[in-house]
Each structure stands twice: as structure tokens, then as C-alpha cells.
Amino acid sequence: MPWFSVSKEVAVGTAMLGVAFATGVLAGKKYPSIFFGASKSSKAVIGKDSLLWQYILDHSLREHPLLKKLRLLTLDHPWGRMMVSCDQAQLMANLAKLIKAKKVIEIGVFTGYNTLNMALILPDNGRVVACDINEDYVNIGKPLWKEAGVEHKIDLRIKRASETLDELLADGEAETYDFAFIDADKESYNEYYEKCLCLVRKGGIIAIDNVLWHGKVLNPRKDDLATQSIHFLNEKLLRDTRVNISMIPIGDGVTFAFKL
Template sequence: MLNQGDKKDSFDFTFLDRDKINYRNYHERLMGLLRVGGVAVFDNTLWGGTVAMHGDDILEWRISVRQAMIELNEVKEEEVHLIATMANRVVAKSTSPSKGLLQSNELYQYVLETTVYPREPKPLEELRSITTSHPRAMMGTAPDAGQMISMLLKVVGAKRTIEIGVFTGYSLLLTALTIPDDGKIIAVDVDRDAYEMGLSVIKKAGVKHKINFIQSEALPILDQLLEDKENEGTFDFGFVDADKVNYWNYHERLMKLLKVGGIAAYDNTLWGGSVAMPEEEIAEWMRPGRQFTIQFNELLAQDRRVDICLAPLGDGITICRRIC
């Protein structure tokens, strides 16, 4: 196909799930076949979690493929992002300090160090470091989920976005870094102090002009936007990481504000893995959020206005693409 001139740079998408030992060879050739902006998806890139395990702990038949996956994941300088579909096993009672839901801390760290941190812009790394001093640092967007948000923004060509729940601004900053220079973000949060904690990094990154931060509850702001009919169907992307009790209320309003083809992403939709646990095994403080999250997930599954995908990144992030 590469020898046929009309095939070069002509494909939009490809999916691979075959002999893993040739993944790198496939990748090299796909870089000539995919157009700029095209997407390649490689399955099984964590190889049952073995990529983060010692060789002695792995069944012999898996070892050679494990090495091929490690080599593929270490390709850091290509001009295309790889979305890896991960077969995750939730450790429901995990005491991990990370937000990851993978089967071990080592595996989550492998994902971060192999595919996330090497591509993380320096301002995001700085903001993530600053956030660690906040007493509620765990509220920050998980960097692996952030990486996916950045890709979604690029795929949809986002220019006008809404963010509900800002905290110190990790997801806000990555959005501002990703959208065009004349792009705009309406960012709403009741906590200005947390936002200002990361504001110096946002200013230093030169993207403050893209952000309209509003200190407020989110529902009144969304309703104000909807009062102007010209706002309906004009937003490309919405990210929600706020009070779980109102997720469905936010969703209903975003379905009017987003254009058809626009994307809404909702964070924490696995709620620490508790959505799949018996309620009596869950800490008391987590139960209300668990119940709201379960209800929200059930409602989304029935909503024919959107395509949905629940990705087990960070604490779970559900992607909704408006289709009507």
C-alpha cells in the first residue's frame, strides 16, 4: 500500500489487535498511511499487566510479547498519539494513594511514566506539583485522564469549551494549551482560592486570555447561557468534575449547549471502584457519591442523544458525544 502513492496520508483510522511482536513494524508503516490528525489504536498494550511485572512472575509464553509491548510503549517521539484500550481489573478495596484503577500501583505508574509524563507539557507538570500541597490534592484531574481529554479536544477540533469544576486548574490549563489561540473556555467553580493557586502557572504559560473564570455555582451560569438562544449548539466540548448530585442537571444543559458532534466528559464515574462494590463495604462518606454516580451512569446508558464510553482512566471518565 505504501508503494501506491495515492494511499499515503489517506487513512483516518486504524485498529490493531494481531501479532504483538510486529506492532512496532505496523506502527512505522501506519505513520506513512495515516493522514495528519489520524488515529491508530493498538490493543493489549498492557499485556495483562505484565509490562509492569518482573520477568520471573510471568508465564513463559507471555514473555516475548511483553518485551514487544514494552518496546512499543517506549516510542515517545512519534508525531501521532496512541490510544491504548486497557483491560483493567479494579481493585475495589485498594489503598493506593493514586487515582488509578488499574490492578496494581506499579502498573499505573508504568502507564504514567511510559505514555503520560514524557508527553506532559512543563506547565502541567508544574501545576501538578503545586497542587500536591493542597489538602484536597486528590481532587485534581488524574494526568492519564488529562492526556485523553487533550486528545479528545484535538480530535473534535475544540475551540469553545465549558469546564464545570476547576479546582487548581490542571484540566483547565491543559484545555487552554490545546485549543487554538483564539479559543475560549468558560470555567465555573465556587472556590476561587483553589483556582488562584494555579493561576500563576496559567499566566506564565501565556493562555490566561482564553479563560473566563466565573466564581459561582454552575447551574445558574449554565441557565444564563441558555437564556441567550444564540449559545445553543455552539460549544465543542464540556468537562464536568464537580458535585456529583448535579451531574444529570449539568448533562441536560450541556445537551443544549453542545453542538451535534460535540463531546461532554464526566470525571469520577467509577467513584473509586465503589460502583461495583456492596454498599456495606464502602466508607460512609463515599456512599452518597456512589449512589449519585450509579444513578448517573444508568441514566447515561439510556440517553439516546449521545454515544457513550466509560474509560477506566483516573477515577473513571465517561465520554459522551452528542448525536442529536
């Protein structure tokens, strides 16, 4: 049924359900794990061990075979939990395709799962500027970039991301990128955001990962600089008139900022 055919009763009922849920949250009530995850340490808002999350993957994930291969390799790594969730990566790829992206910035590569994810959907002359400081992790994914035939689209920069972003700006690439993904050291999130905002064109998208930070943003400790940084940017984005935003409870939370 198209959205404009929804009955008034359904619309009102849905609105009331939303109000009841929000009221419960504000009142401190507890809800089943399908809303907040199977455990406090779970990365997914819908618990990754839950049958419902598996149902979502079974009925929506269209993962390229080499992406799946890299995901499984990454999950075997001691730090595998740092990898972006596969459903979130697919959403970002779909958004990038929707805006006909040709140039992408990725801040935080790890093993290169999302780098491959983006490179696969870009045209042959597309480019992913992939920023990281640890080439050992990236070397896990590099052979699969080559096997997928997209290695030529990936411009890997092994240095501090802020330096790479400054270089892109100095080279006159302001407002020429279509999509940016920020998923690196949390203390630098605001700096990355501001520089990406300069590099991304109007109508482009900046995706900011880990904005829920395992729930720590609800009560940031003064000595927790990572959480403080994420919370600061979350507060700032809410009031930033340069962008429209949506914060999505997928993975560990992602905010999409659409540049105006």
C-alpha cells in the same frame, strides 16, 4: 500490525480472555491489583503505586512543563487528591484536538490543572468557560495560566455552575460548545449533564468524571446521595439514545458521551 491484519486465532483468543475475565468478575473472584488498583482507596484503576501505572506514564505522558509544575503544586495541597489524573487530562486534550475544539466548558476547576490543559490546546481565539465556587483553590493555578500565555482564553466564573450554564443558554450559546468536562458536586451531575447536552454541538463530547467513585457505585448506600447520583446517571447514560458512550477505567472512571 494494523488492526485489520489480526489473525482469527488472536481475535478469538482475545474474545475468550474477555469472556473469562467478565465471568470471573460476575462470580466474585479477586484479581491482581493491575486491574482494580493497589488498594480500595486508590484513585487509579491500575494502582497509582504500581510499577505498571508508572510504566504507562513513562511511555505515554507528554506533560507541558507548566502542567507538571501545577500538578506538583496541587499534590502538595491537603485536597490534592481531587485533581484529575494527568493521563486522563491528556486523553481529554487529545479528543478535544481531534474534534478541533474551540469552545470548552469545565465544571469544577479546583486549582486549574485541566483548565490549563485545555487552554493550551485551543486556538488563540479559543475559550474555556471555567466554573467553580472557590476562588482560593483557583488562585493556585492562575499565575501558571498567565505564565503559559493562555490566561486570555479562560473565562472564570466564580458562582454555582448551574447559574453559569443557564446564563450561557440564555445568551443563545446552545449547541456552540465542542467539549464539556463535568467534575464538581456529584449530587448535581444529572443537572449538569442535561444542560451541557444543550450547550454542546452535535459531534461534541461531554466527559463525566468519577463515574466509578472509588468502587462505591457497585453497592450504593441509600444515604449516600453522591454515589446514588453518579449511579443514576451511569444507568441513564447506558440507555440515552441522544449520545454514544464509552466508560473508561482511567483515574476514578470517566464516561465520554458523544452527542449525536
